[in-house]
Amino acid sequence: KAKKAALSKAGASYNIALQDADQGVVTRFPPEPSGYLHIGHAKAALLNDYFAHDLYKGTLLLRFDDTNPSKEKQEFEDSIIEDLALMGIKPDRTSYTSDYLQVLYEHTIRLITEGHAYADDTEQEKMRDERWKGIASERRERTVEENLRIFEEMKVASEEGQKNCIRAKMSVDNPNKAMRDPVIYRCNLLPHHRTGTTWKMYPTYDLAVPIVDALEGVTHALRTTEYADRNDQYQWFIDILGLRQVHIWDFARMNFIRTFLSKRKLTKLIDTGKVWGWDDPRMPTIRGVRRRGMTIPALRDFILKQGPSRNIVNMDWTNFWATNKKVIDAVAPRFTAIDKENTVRATIIGGPDKPYTEEKPKHNKNPEVGTKKVTFSSELILEQADVKLMKEGEEITLMAWGNAIVRKIVGSDPITSVELELHLEGDVKKTEKKVTWASFEGQTLIPVELVDFDYLITKDKLEEDDEMEKFLTPVTEFRSAALCDQNVQDLKVDDIIQFERKGYYRVDKAYKDGEPAVLFNIPTGKEAKK
Ligand code: ATP
Ligand code: MG
Ligand code: MG
Known part of the structure; x- marks a missing residue:
C-alpha cells in the first residue's frame, strides 16, 4: 500500500514518456557486485522499476555486471538481491554479464x-x-x-x-x-x-553493456548523465555489430551533502575502521540508512519525488529525514527515558501510598498503536536538567499525569532531591514546564544506551577528486546511558519508537538479562547543523 501511495504521488508529477514505449518496455538495473547498494543505486533501481512495472506493463531485468574479478564477491551479489527485495523491487529475470563471456569473446x-x-x-x-x-x-x-x-x-x-x-x-x-x-x-x-x-x-564495461543490452532485449537503457559522452560508442558497437537498437535514456546522479556515494570510497571507510561495516548507521547504504531508522516507504517516496530530472543536485539530508519523520511520527509508540548520569530523586507529597499501574495509550493520537503500562508512585526520578530550571513555589506539569507544585529543592549542582506536591486540579495548559518522570517504585527501570551519530564527512560539497582522508569528522559516535519505563524491556530489534521530549529511536539491540538495550537516534531533519 505504501509503495502505491509513493508511486502515484511521484507518477503524477513526472509527466514523461519513454520513446517507442508502444513497442514494449524492457529496462535493466545493472549493478556491479563490488559493494552493497547505496542510496544512489536505489534511485537507479527504483527508476528502472518504475518504468518497467508502474508506468508501463514491461519487464525489469536485474543484471550483475560482473566482469572485473578484482572487485566482485558473492557476498555483494547476495546483499544486492536482498536489498532490492527490501525496497519492493521484483526483477522479472536475473542474469550475469559473466554468462556472456563466450558470446562477448565471439563478438570480439x-x-x-x-x-x-x-x-x-x-x-x-x-x-x-x-x-x-x-x-x-x-x-x-x-x-x-x-x-x-x-x-x-x-x-x-x-x-x-x-x-x-x-x-x-x-x-x-x-x-x-x-x-x-x-x-x-x-x-x-x-x-x-x-x-x-x-x-x-x-x-x-564499454563493450559488454551495449552487446548484452541488445541481446537481452533491453529497449531502454537508463544511464546516469556522466555516461553521456559514451553514448556514441555504445551506438557504434550496436551499429558495427548489427545489433538490435536500444534507446539510451539519461538521468541525473543523486548526490548528498557530506557524503561519498562511491563503492571504492565506502570500502575504504570500512577497511580503515572508520565505520563498523556496510550496514553502519553512518553509511549511505540502503542497509546503513535503514539501521539509522529510515523506513522503506519514506525512502521510496523521497527518491521517486526526485524523479527522472537531469539536473544533478546535491541533496540535503534534511528532506530525506523529514520525509521519514512523517511516516514514523504517526506510528511510533511513546516511552520515557531519563538521562542516567543526571537523575534527581523526587518525592511526591499527596501522591499514592502504594505504587499502582494503569494501561495508557502508547500514542496520544493513534489508538491503533496499542497501550502500555504506566506506574504511578510517590517516588520518582526526574532529570537534573529539568529540575535545575525549577523554582520553589512554581507549578509544573508531570507529563501524562498532572500538575504539581515545587515545594523544596535540596542541593545545587548537582541537585540531590526535590519535593513536589501533587496538584491534579491545576490546568496543564497553563504551566510552562512539562517534566519527564519515571516511577522509581512499582516497576523495574530498564537500562538503555542511546547512540547519536554525526556526518562522517566535514565538507558539504565534495568534488570527485577530493581526498576522503582530509575531510573525515574526528568523532562521529556519541553514547549516553538512560533509564526507561518498564515497557522498554519488550522492544525488539528494528522497532522504531519515540522517547518523549528526546526524539525518535530505532532499537539496534534489544534488552536482555540486564544488558542494556541499544537504540540509535533517528534524525528528523530538524537538527541544527552541527
Ligand atoms: P559506484 O561509484 O558506487 O561504484 P557505480 O556506478 O560504479 O557506482 P554500479 O554498480 O555500476 O556502480 O551502478 C549500478 C547502477 O546504479 C548504474 O546504472 C549507475 O548508473 C547507478 N548509480 C550509481 N551511483 C548512482 C547515483 N549516485 N545516483 C544515481 N544512480 C547511480
Ligand atoms: Mg559501474
Ligand atoms: Mg562509479
Missing part, C-alpha cells in the same frame, strides 16, 4: 576479423597520453591475423597476451575522447567468483 573475434579492433601493447601512460593528444597508436595498423593471434595469447594469458589489450578502432582524434579507440578487453588472472579460472581476460 568478429570485430577483429572485420578490422574494427586491434591488439595494443602500448604501455599505459603512453596510451593515455596518445588518447589525450589524439595520436594514433603504433599498433593501430596491425594485420587481422596478428590481432587474432594476440587475442588468443590473451585468452591463455601468456606473457605476450598479458602485455596486450584489445581496443575498438573507432577514432584517433574524435573531439569526444570516449570515441578514441577505447579498450574493450584486458587480461585479469584473478579467479572470478562465478566462472573461476575459465577466463583469463575480460571485456570492459
